[in-house]
Amino acid sequence: MTQFITLINSLSRLFGIFAAILVGAAIIVVCQMVIMRYFLNASTVWQTEFVTYSIVAATFVGSPYVLFVKGHVNVDLLPHYLPSGPRKAMALIASLLAMTFCVVLAWQSYELLKEAFEGGWVTDTVWELPLWIAYLPMFCGMFLLCVQYISEILVTAFDLQIERRAN
Numbered sequence: 076m077t078q079f080i081t082l083i084n085s086l087s088r089l090f091g092i093f094a095a096i097l098v099g100a101a102i103i104v105v106c107q108m109v110i111m112r113y114f115l116n117a118s119t120v121w122q123t124e125f126v127t128y129s130i131v132a133a134t135f136v137g138s139p140y141v142l143f144v145k146g147h148v149n150v151d152l153l154p155h156y157l158p159s160g161p162r163k164a165m166a167l168i169a170s171l172l173a174m175t176f177c178v179v180l181a182w183q184s185y186e187l188l189k190e191a192f193e194g195g196w197v198t199d200t201v202w203e204l205p206l207w208i209a210y211l212p213m214f215c216g217m218f219l220l221c222v223q224y225i226s227e228i229l230v231t232a233f234d235l236q237i238e239r240r241a242n
Contacts, residue, residue, distance in 0.1 A: 076229060076233070076235075077235070079226070079229075080226045080229060080230060080235065080237060081237075083219075083222050083223055083225075083226040084143055084223075084226065084237065086139070086219060086222075087139040087140045087142070087143040087219065087223050088140060088143070090136050090137060090139050090140055090215075090216065090219055091137055091139075091140025091141075091143075093136055093137075094132075094133040094134075094136045094137030094140065095133075095137070097129045097130070097132055097133040097136065098129070098130065098133045100125075100129055101125070101126045101129040101130055101133070104122050104125055104126055104129075105122070105126055107122065108122040108123070108126075120200075120201050120202055121201075121202040121204075124198060124200055124202050124204060128204070128208075128209045131209075131212070131213075132209075132212035132213075132216075134216075135212050135213045135215070135216030135217060136212045136215060136216040137216070138216050138217075138220050139216065139219040139220045139222075139223040142220060142223050142224065142227065143223055143226075143239065144239055145239065153165070154166070163231060163232075166231050167228060167231055167232060170224055170227050170228050170231065171228065173224060174221055174224035174225070174228070177217055177220045177221045177224060178221050180217045181214060181217035181218045181220075181221050184210060184213040184214040184217050185214050185218075187210050187213075187214075188207055188210040188211060188213075188214045191205070191206040191207040191209075191210050192205075192207040
């Protein structure tokens, strides 16, 4: 069980790094787009779409890492004053409910990804990016988020100690 948790946490870190790279790439492309448009008077075909899809992908792909480092916004007033038993039960219930939502989202994103791939869907822009490429990060991020929730539930249920450094 500890090896499973370590593997999932490592994957979440890797996805977090990939999300940071996507944000960095989006920043670079925005700068390139500004130079192309305003200084060179050239048209930009793919840049806006790339930036949009990169930021959305970074959001989904980075979400397991955010869960791993407990970076989500939460209100911990009630759990702070509860004894350890009810606090643990509340954490497990909250994680199970959140995981249920993520499972539904992962399943629906898989269905969307499959339809886009099988149907040959492309964006309705000049770039004509295949939409399965845009939908893939949503499915991958939601799937790993579900697995990260399983890891969090195991850690909470069995009172395991794990390192949560943001490295």
